[in-house]
Amino acid sequence: MLNTKFKVGLLYSIFISSASMANNPLNFGSDIRTADPSGHVWQDGKMYLYTSHDEECQADFWMKDWHVFSSGNLVDWTAHGAVLSVDDLTWADNYAWAPDAAYKNGKYYFVFPAGTGHKDRVNPEKSTKWMGIGIAESDSPTGPFKDMIGAPLWQEPYANDPSLFIDDDGKAYLYVHAKAHDYHVMELADDMRSTKGELVKMDMGGYEPKMEGPWVFKRGEYYYFTMPENNRELSYYMASSPKGPWQYKGVFMQQEHNANNHHSIVEFKGQWILFYHRWIETPASGCTLRKRQRHSAAEYMYFNDDGTIQEVKRTSQGVADFANRVAKEK
Known part of the structure; x- marks a missing residue:
């Protein structure tokens, strides 16, 4: 029989262990509300996460700036503040929505x-x-970023949710959610300050549900076009080219609370990570607009031998054991 003192100590240890493993949503060291996380690993080997910023009690997604966070272990994060604000733009004053980032020509x-x-x-x-879609540049992954062209890349069509993919040959492909132009791609010029041709419709294999927030990445020989299908559950296509033709493969993360999701997928130290946001009940100072607010989160991703993605479930632990997992595999 365990004595009472030992049992209390054991329960306390389990509680502390469980609490230390709870890492979802991600802890950025403050109560900032973030969404639409875009993950990238740069030359210094750290993970950088670029996010939109939900202001307290914001009205109808009226958002004003974008933030960046960095980490070496996905648990301890450094907040680098706002990298760009709509106040820095001459052509827009609102809707600082889902961003992305890339490295090319020695610049970010x-x-x-x-x-x-x-x-x-x-x-x-x-x-x-x-x-519209803008592009800014910096010598540092944490900015500040400057809008060098002082205008959107184009005026029509109305567009948001850009995903910027740099292929192995250095070509830059831009995917967006756009009015009457979903499932389109556009190449950027080598100077990354202008477009190269028009938006081109891709072959999606005959299945084109309502979508937003595309994210494109490459793993091995396959390219993946992922998205919030019906703006809710995460699904994906596969192809052997960044322009398709694409083959639909299905849903890999179900919807939650019938609310939107926005994600990114990136390999970090041998582990594939899905960043996304969750709508979580969050106390707000005098705010009655929304009971739930968005918070960035992360989960591990796994692939089958044929390259298809295994189902991902939301967890409270997320990637809290990342450092230990990487250490064991060395």
Whole structure:
């Protein structure tokens, strides 16, 4: 029989161990609300996460800046603050939504959506909202980033949720969620300050559900086009080219709370990581607009031998054991 003192100590140890393993959503060291996490591993070997910023009690996703965080173990994060704000732009004053980043030509590039106007949800015909895609650059992965062209990459079509993929040959491909132009891709010029041709419709194999937030990556011989299908569950296609033709493979993460999701997928120290956001009940100072707010989170991802993605389930631990897992595999 265990004596009472030992049992209390054991339960306390289990509680402490469980608490230390709870790492989802990610702890950035403050109560900042982040969403749409875009993960990248740069030359210094750290993971950098570029996010949008949900302001406390914001109205209808009126968002004003983008933030970046870095980590060597996915548990301890350094907050580098806002890397860009709509106040730095001459062509937009709102809607600092889901960003992405890339490295090329010895510089870091930050691609982002921003816009103007107001969306009238009651009388859509009165809406004046417009959004475009901008690109800024910096000598540092943490910015500050500067909008070198002082304008969006194009005016029409209305677009947001950019995904910027640099292939092995250095070509830059931009995928977006755009009005009447989903499942399109556009090449960027070598200077990364202009487009190369128009948006080109890709062959998606005949299946094109409502979507937003595309994310494209390469693993081995395959390219993956992933997205929030119906703006909720995460699904994917595979191809042997960054422009397709694509073959639909199915859903790998189910929806939660019937709310939007936005993600990125990146390999870090031999582990594949899915970054995404969760809508979690969060106390807000005098805020009655939303009971749940968005927080960036992470899970491990696994692939089958044929390259297909295994189902990913949300956990409270996330990638809390990342350092131990990497150490064991050395």
